[in-house]
Amino acid sequence: MSGATLDMARIRADFPILHQEVRGRPLVYLDSAATTQKPQAVIDALVRYYTHDNANVHRGVHALSERSTQAYEGARERVRRFINARETKEIIFVRGCTEAINLVAQTYGRTKVGPGDEVLITAMEHHSDIVPWQMLCQHVGATLKMVPVDENGELRLEQLDTLLTERTRLLAVTHVSNALGTVNPIKEITRRAHARGVPVLVDGAQAMQHFRVDVQDLDCDFYAFSGHKMFGPTGIGVLYGKAQVLESLPPWQGGGDMILTVTMEKTVYNRLPYRLEAGTPNISGAVGLAAALDYLDSVGREAIAAHDQELLEYGTQALETVPGLRLMGRARERSGVLSFLMEDVHAHDVGTILDREGVAIRAGHHCAQPLLACFGVAATVRASLALYNTREDIDALVRGLHKVREVFA
Numbered sequence: 001m002s003g004a005t006l007d008m009a010r011i012r013a014d015f016p017i018l019h020q021e022v023r024g025r026p027l028v029y030l031d032s033a034a035t036t037q038k039p040q041a042v043i044d045a046l047v048r049y050y051t052h053d054n055a056n057v058h059r060g061v062h063a064l065s066e067r068s069t070q071a072y073e074g075a076r077e078r079v080r081r082f083i084n085a086r087e088t089k090e091i092i093f094v095r096g097c098t099e100a101i102n103l104v105a106q107t108y109g110r111t112k113v114g115p116g117d118e119v120l121i122t123a124m125e126h127h128s129d130i131v132p133w134q135m136l137c138q139h140v141g142a143t144l145k146m147v148p149v150d151e152n153g154e155l156r157l158e159q160l161d162t163l164l165t166e167r168t169r170l171l172a173v174t175h176v177s178n179a180l181g182t183v184n185p186i187k188e189i190t191r192r193a194h195a196r197g198v199p200v201l202v203d204g205a206q207a208m209q210h211f212r213v214d215v216q217d218l219d220c221d222f223y224a225f226s227g228h229k230m231f232g233p234t235g236i237g238v239l240y241g242k243a244q245v246l247e248s249l250p251p252w253q254g255g256g257d258m259i260l261t262v263t264m265e266k267t268v269y270n271r272l273p274y275r276l277e278a279g280t281p282n283i284s285g286a287v288g289l290a291a292a293l294d295y296l297d298s299v300g301r302e303a304i305a306a307h308d309q310e311l312l313e314y315g316t317q318a319l320e321t322v323p324g325l326r327l328m329g330r331a332r333e334r335s336g337v338l339s340f341l342m343e344d345v346h347a348h349d350v351g352t353i354l355d356r357e358g359v360a361i362r363a364g365h366h367c368a369q370p371l372l373a374c375f376g377v378a379a380t381v382r383a384s385l386a387l388y389n390t391r392e393d394i395d396a397l398v399r400g401l402h403k404v405r406e407v408f409a
């Protein structure tokens with residue numbers, strides 16, 4: 001087993017779903033960039049919450065509502081600590097990374113971006129960090145610009161200073177590419193954007209499960225991520241925003257909890273973070289996310305990051321032994337993703353044959369069509385890693401790929 005610093009038998013025992021057969025073979029789960037599996041601690045936290053504490057938050061005068069409110073607000077504080085935000089009001093609970101980005105586009109975007117302005121993104125963004133900006137730019141008459149990528153899958157940052165103009169109102173950039181695994185130098189990018197007075201939104205969907213993220217150190221203005229990609233439940237995510245930036249945003253959705261008073265003439269809005277959280281929130285999701293953060297910290301984020309790097313290195317070398325395989329993305333800093341093509345075999349066929357071997361991977365454009373277009377391909381095979389993966393999982397993938405070659409020989 002891999003993982004010099006992780007007790008892999010113990011970690012794998014924490015994830016009940018991994019211990020099953022799929023199509024008569026032991027499951028090898030290599031699709032964690034799509035969603036991670038959940039440790040027993042997260043499943044237990046959800047069961048505990050619904051068994052003992054379930055009630056609505058913020059409005060009840062009874063004991064259960066108090067407990068539920070404490071659990072929900074406790075989760076907010078847990079997230080604050082996890083990403084080292086200054087204040088809990090900087091943590092807005094949303095459905096996921098996609099909703100977090102749309103929130104910024106619909107509030108910050110609609111008020112701060114006007115006709116003739118520019119929004120800068122990069123060619124390696126997930127569709128969730130492209131489409132909301134396209135929609136915004138079309139709506140307000142602004143222009144969407146892209147930082148290109150090079151053949152290794154790194155951003156061409158030498159062009160950044162020219163692409164940032166006096167009309168740029170926001171730079172949105174992914175921390176880690178979901179299609180290639182490239183890790184972008186966010187601190188440096190933010191420094192350069194801020195030098196031009198441009199705020200920065202970071203899409204952290206693929207970063208959070210792999211390494212420590214410190215929003216104060218990065219100095220970004222917004223950081224968006226999803227619970228389900230870091231061992232938490234689906235339907236919960238976080239938008240972090242610097243307090244002074246969030247304070248300047250208008251409300252987004254109208255409804256309960258985001259108000260102080262309502263008359264037929266006028267509404268007085270609540271303070272942060274409630275102003276941006278209309279309606280009954282995903283309380284159990286927040287509780288489950290807090291349990292996932294506890295789990296990550298109990299394993300140790302530095303040990304997880306080291307395991308990721310070791311497995312990525314092992315996987316890269318192992319895949320290079322497969323004849324006719326072309327690895328995509330050779331960035332100097334990578335995390336969690338092995339993306340590749342098999343000569344003359346469509347990615348979906350590779351995926352189907354691997355599935356028969358019990359190996360779950362993703363095949364397709366990974367919601368990053370502009371990035372794949374830069375490489376002149378429509379689809380790749382993506383094996384993505386999490387802390388529960390081992391060298392044996394990679395070996396099973398490589399064995400499966402040899403089967404693919406036999407079938408298509």
Ligand SMILES: Cc1ncc(COP(=O)(O)O)c(C=O)c1O
Nearest residue numbers: 096097098126128178203205226
């Ligand atoms: C880089 C990146 N950004 C955003 C998203 C969207 O996340 P969600 O679907 O959880 O909102 C994903 C999901 O694949 C992603 O990989």
